[in-house]
Amino acid sequence: xxxxxxxxxxxxxxxxxxxxxxxxxxxxxxxxxxxxxxxxxxxxxxxxxxxxxxxxxxxxxxxxxxxxxxxxxxxxxxxxxxxxxxxxxxxxxxxxxxxxxxxxxxxxxxxxxxxxxxxxxxxxxxxxxxxxxxxxxxxxxxxxxxxxxxxxxxxxxxxxxxxxxxxxxxxxxxxxxxxxxxxxxxxxxxxxxxxxxxxxxxxxxxxxxxxxxxxxxxxxxxxxxxxxxxxxxxxxxxxxxxxxxxxxxxxxx
Numbered sequence: 001x002x003x004x005x006x007x008x009x010x011x012x013x014x015x016x017x018x019x020x021x022x023x024x025x026x027x028x029x030x031x032x033x034x035x036x037x038x039x040x041x042x043x044x045x046x047x048x049x050x051x052x053x054x055x056x057x058x059x060x061x062x063x064x065x066x067x068x069x070x071x072x073x074x075x076x077x078x079x080x081x082x083x084x085x086x087x088x089x090x091x092x093x094x095x096x097x098x099x100x101x102x103x104x105x106x107x108x109x110x111x112x113x114x115x116x117x118x119x120x121x122x123x124x125x126x127x128x129x130x131x132x133x134x135x136x137x138x139x140x141x142x143x144x145x146x147x148x149x150x151x152x153x154x155x156x157x158x159x160x161x162x163x164x165x166x167x168x169x170x171x172x173x174x175x176x177x178x179x180x181x182x183x184x185x186x187x188x189x190x191x192x193x194x195x196x197x198x199x200x201x202x203x204x205x206x207x208x209x210x211x212x213x214x215x216x217x218x219x220x221x222x223x224x225x226x227x228x229x230x231x232x233x234x235x236x237x238x239x240x241x242x243x244x245x246x247x248x249x250x251x252x253x
Contacts, residue, residue, distance in 0.1 A: 004016075067080075119136070148172050200218070
């Protein structure tokens, strides 16, 4: 006879599960009846929910592809779906912005917070929400300035060696303002279209000693920029006149 540890009743050893430990026949301390009652029930697998997962915030069944990958979780996918995760990150950013303007001595300064939370972009003159107080440009203008700054970084062959002609941030901002403000080509005076999109042209080409200064850069259409190539303005105008004369003579003949 043996007493069960849970129900405290004396029962025979046949009513206990056997455990083989150290090559000796032994039985468990809990009887079969008590162990079966406390055992967790197996969940029924639903075939319709195969490949799906439940979001913690919106509590909707969604496909696994709608959850971002997270190796820290056993499932391999995040607990929140992608839209819920994006919403949570936006709330965290807003809270982080507010925490930047809380000083330990004076507390929350609402006047300073309003100045930093809404700012005016120095390029497009539109209001935007900066992630940090030091940011002066919106995300679209920063990408544009970087692309122009990278596009104007050209090689120049000087003294049997290549040297990079870099463009400063101040010059890139002035050029972007001019780039956004222009509505027509400065050479042919035509409006920009899909075929004639905006482009930047060096008045004096870099291969002839030109620089990336804003005074040496014009905003023109892509076709005019292609036809000008590495010529100066005077040479290009003479070439255009010669082509026009030849076309006129051909038409008369």
